[in-house]
Amino acid sequence: MTHTTTVAVLVGSLRADSVNRRLALALRDRAPEGVVLDVVDDLGALPFYNEDVDSDALAVPAAALALRERVAAADVVLAVTPEYNGTMPAALNNAIDWLSRPYGAGALVGKRFGVVGTTPTPYGGQWAHADTLRSAGIAGAVPVEDVTVSQPGIDVDPVEDEGVRARLDAALATLVAREDAAA
Template sequence: MTDTNTTRVAVLVGSLRADSLNRKLAELLRDEAPAGVTLDIIDGLGEVPFYNEDLDGESAPAAAVALRERVAAADRVLAVTPEYNGTMPAVLNNAIDWISRPYGAGAVVGKPFGVIGATPTPYGGKWAHGDTARSAGIAGAIVVEDVTVSQPAVDVDPTTDPDVRAKLLAALGTLVDFAPEASAA
């Protein structure tokens, strides 16, 4: 981080679809982030090969190296994801696998981590969000439980509903304001 007055949040979007609702939510948060907060939506997750220890090391794939560098440069990490078949999308799981290595020293280790998203179900992606939080925690992130927002998108458009937008922005604020040292006490 170059500006000590700016909090940089790396954003991992779990959907690759061009018209993804979750990408739109990530963009909304980026565009409406409070002063002093920059959201870096990391594109190219679909180009990162499936994690394979044989590929990792000094000659790791460029897309995986870029992912690690952008997460390492961030102060916080936010996953914005739908739910596929009751769990997180493979592309998000793969991104977490790459940023968790080397074990104990990966790009996500020690970083506050939150997860939000919306799905067109009554559950709003809660299983995917729980799996994402668990995986990130095992990878060494500090999961900020108060950030998790699993938004049903059945009868509401999360991108335009003022209550949903306020809830998502509040979750971002909680992630940004989280003090890692307070969680260790």
């Protein structure tokens, strides 16, 4: 019996034609056999995290419950995100906040977590990627640092460039290989 690995992909950008959304979809479309990418690109539907709302199980917003269920059902998590003002986008940070609860038992607890993406700067989003890994780790995820791909989106189209695609595919393969080794 073949094991299928499900990867929840959190898209940090809310723009409809975001390069990072396109990267996530391209990764999904060429995922290796036995790997399914669930692209979670509706993070803008989440209200800002509020523990007062989250403390009443009946008041938790449907969008937050759906996010928690999708990530909990995944084997591993991959964030595909740009960098905004030297850090991760607020929408991604907010999603990690929702996924970090209930404390000690959130949907990220024990999940291997990687981050890739592109930003039109010379550093390609590496500060955002480091912040995302740190935040996810504090939320209980297991950060996989050697999956990180911070691609400058200045000189190449990161979705079409073969070198970038190879690096992204290798990052996904590393994240999934780690999952398979633990199974």
